[in-house]
Amino acid sequence: MTTGARFEGVIVGAPRGETATPPSTTGGERRSTGAPRVSRVGMLRFLLGLLPVPITLAFQLAFWTAIRPFGLFLFVQAAYFSSWIGGLYAGLLSTIAGALMIFYFFVPPERTWAVQEPRHFAVLALFIVLGVIISIFHERFRRATRLLESAKDEVGRLYEKAKQVDELKTRLFAGVSHELRTPLTLVVGPAERLAATPIEDLRVRRDVELIARNARTLVHYVDDLLEITRLEARSVEPEYETIDLSGLTRFVASHFELAARAKGMTLVVDAPASLQAQVDPAKIRRVLLNLVSNALKFTPEGGRVRLALREDDERAHVLFEVADSGPGIPPEQRESVFNAYLQHAGRTARRHAGTGLGLPIARELVVRTAGASRSGWLRKVERPSWWTCHAPPRQEPR
Numbered sequence: 001m002t003t004g005a006r007f008e009g010v011i012v013g014a015p016r017g018e019t020a021t022p023p024s025t026t027g028g029e030r031r032s033t034g035a036p037r038v039s040r041v042g043m044l045r046f047l048l049g050l051l052p053v054p055i056t057l058a059f060q061l062a063f064w065t066a067i068r069p070f071g072l073f074l075f076v077q078a079a080y081f082s083s084w085i086g087g088l089y090a091g092l093l094s095t096i097a098g099a100l101m102i103f104y105f106f107v108p109p110e111r112t113w114a115v116q117e118p119r120h121f122a123v124l125a126l127f128i129v130l131g132v133i134i135s136i137f138h139e140r141f142r143r144a145t146r147l148l149e150s151a152k153d154e155v156g157r158l159y160e161k162a163k164q165v166d167e168l169k170t171r172l173f174a175g176v177s178h179e180l181r182t183p184l185t186l187v188v189g190p191a192e193r194l195a196a197t198p199i200e201d202l203r204v205r206r207d208v209e210l211i212a213r214n215a216r217t218l219v220h221y222v223d224d225l226l227e228i229t230r231l232e233a234r235s236v237e238p239e240y241e242t243i244d245l246s247g248l249t250r251f252v253a254s255h256f257e258l259a260a261r262a263k264g265m266t267l268v269v270d271a272p273a274s275l276q277a278q279v280d281p282a283k284i285r286r287v288l289l290n291l292v293s294n295a296l297k298f299t300p301e302g303g304r305v306r307l308a309l310r311e312d313d314e315r316a317h318v319l320f321e322v323a324d325s326g327p328g329i330p331p332e333q334r335e336s337v338f339n340a341y342l343q344h345a346g347r348t349a350r351r352h353a354g355t356g357l358g359l360p361i362a363r364e365l366v367v368r369t370a371g372a373s374r375s376g377w378l379r380k381v382e383r384p385s386w387w388t389c390h391a392p393p394r395q396e397p398r
């Protein structure tokens with residue numbers, strides 16, 4: 001027979017045929033709760049809230065000859081502090097008690113309930129109205145404060161929960177991407193070797209090329225997922241070195257010559273013969289690959305894509321520019337295209353599959369490699385579709 005094991009007041013495991021019931025909390029196992037303590041605190045505040053009125057009475061009686069005939073002034077302050085300390089009921093009770101004390105001790109004829117002038121009733125009524133208004137104001141202010149604190153706690157709780165979900169998402173994507181990349185790499189290698197082998201059967205050759213091309217696409221998608229998870233985890237650090245940016249620009253453009261020729265497009269590279277600068281070559285290459293790939297994807301057949309490299313007017317920064325003759329991006333969607341996993345709506349976007357990570361990765365890499373300076377900026381101009389990437393400040397090689 002299985003015996004039940006208690007864990008924080010819950011029975012885990014029970015004999016077969018029996019129902020697990022929580023243990024009794026009577027006797028020595030009774031646990032104290034916070035309700036009595038809260039009630040005692042409330043009662044203590046209520047009693048403290050009643051003290052200002054008798055203190056004011058004692059003070060005013062002691063100095064009445066000096067402050068006469070201002071019998072209401074100090075009692076208004078007493079009603080204020082009573083409602084502030086003890087709450088609504090303490091304020092109302094203090095207001096009534098104060099009115100009676102004023103009427104008996106300070107309204108002529110003093111120390112009697114007789115009234116000589118009816119206007120004194122109007123003064124007392126005004127005092128009671130002020131006391132009630134002050135008490136209600138303090139009570140509403142106290143409730144609003146509690147609601148604000150509760151909302152603040154709820155926002156903090158939701159923020160922490162969102163952070164946990166985001167961290168879990170990042171870990172999941174990283175884990176899944178790593179698990180997918182290994183088998184995909186094992187598919188790409190043999191498929192590319194088969195595609196490079198002469199095959200007489202054209203159908204088999206087309207199938208092998210299709211397998212290799214789609215496997216490379218999947219590897220690219222997985223690499224994007226890995227890159228965005230690293231960027232979200234803040235695990236990407238720039239590694240600067242002095243290189244020839246003109247050579248890097250031509251090298252990136254060479255990756256797209258066949259794709260541009262297949263679509264009948266013109267790919268133009270505008271760069272000086274040589275331009276030395278200190279950059280992170282791997283990240284700059286990834287940025288340019290993403291931008292040029294995006295331009296080729298959304299430019300129609302027979303269009304034109306230009307990749308340019310130049311120095312700014314002050315020769316302090318180098319600028320990469322990617323321009324295309326595509327449809328462009330509507331003004332209202334020019335910020336959302338930088339959100340991960342999103343593509344701007346439209347017929348052109350629907351014709352092209354993708355993860356929606358190319359532009360977000362490009363912007364994050366630019367910001368990470370160039371920091372908070374002006375060079376860390378990725379901007380767009382209306383027409384044509386210009387994408388300008390400012391590299392870090394140029395440094396002459398030693």
